[in-house]
């Protein structure tokens with residue numbers, strides 16, 4: 001049985017030591033961008049190691065609908081033949097579960113004289129789109145949308161004026177949407193981010209031949225992009241996703257006797273907040289073979305079972321590990337003492353309200369958890385007393401909530417069951433098989 005397409009519930013049971021060497025799937029952020037930038041560019045973009053998860057496949061389908069030729073060549077290799085711009089799609093664009101997909105595509109498409117209607121699954125239809133519509137509307141795009149700025153929405157693009165925009169929330173998706181719109185706007189588009197967020201868009205714009213200026217100023221990072229620049233197709237090697245690597249690494253840290261190496265992990269400093277935090281908790285993590293792959297630092301990360309201790313995670317670290325708090329919460333559940341995570345309000349508007357679901361799941365597994373409007377405080381069971389476990393966990397179709405609780409079940413006293421494993425395939429197809437290959441005991445419930 002493979003993890004993709006599963007609908008039956010899954011159980012994770014306490015297992016023996018985890019051992020082995022694995023490669024995580026390609027990075028989701030880089031994969032979406034590779035397809036979108038390739039479609040905007042002139043000529044061919046060859047992509048290696050694309051994440052063939054459902055979110056990214058939706059973006060591939062969307063780019064075809066906007067007029068690019070997008071071909072899967074097998075084994076994670078893809079070719080995108082861009083035409084230097086996007087044309088009006090004939091049908092509604094369904095971005096599935098993917099917030100990154102829809103927000104980046106909205107930005108990219110807003111620069112062209114076209115109308116397009118976007119929708120998504122139940123989770124995506126409940127997520128805020130105002131954060132991208134507001135700056136894009138200031139640039140000249142027009143929107144018709146449901147109340148509360150939710151999908152489905154229709155956008156009319158074209159004739160944009162550049163904007164200077166200070167991000168009200170730390171969001172790489174919003175930054176990227178504004179920069180992509182700025183490519184086809186009159187004048188210099190400027191985004192100021194008080195807290196730096198992942199910079200794959202800036203790096204990839206350069207890789208496609210655009211000029212982007214980045215200045216670190218006292219009030220934040222200022223990114224400037226001149227309008228009217230064209231992109232040229234290139235080659236992209238997608239590094240391993242640190243947000244997916246986090247699951248086998250934390251599983252090894254909490255399962256006695258384990259040693260697991262995850263190869264080819266993206267080590268962009270704006271994505272390594274979890275590794276820093278785990279090291280502060282006393283995790284035995286070793287990083288080797290650091291190299292540059294396509295403009296991004298990459299390395300191999302080895303985790304060995306460790307006695308973890310609770311820590312205070314600084315709020316300023318949130319943008320560099322925003323998708324990793326659910327699995328950090330699992331590490332915290334096995335630590336001695338209290339772990340405090342603050343300044344993580346953005347977790348409430350992800351694929352689910354991740355603060356609420358982690359608090360509920362960990363409490364059901366016997367842990368003392370305090371939920372705050374923008375925080376989560378977990379008292380660990382202690383390095384020598386695993387959490388009780390034994391819970392049925394509601395995931396509300398959130399892939400990271402599902403994977404985090406399965407990892408918890410691998411080392412808890414009693415099995416942990418999750419209700420809806422199918423969504424794991426949005427970001428980590430093959431998760432169950434990969435974990436089983438390391439020694440996990442995960443089976444249909």
Ligand code: S3P
Nearest residue numbers: 029100170171172173174322323
């Ligand atoms: C992403 C940015 C983050 C992250 C998401 C991917 C990106 O979202 O949670 O999984 O690729 O730009 P926000 O921009 O909403 O923080």
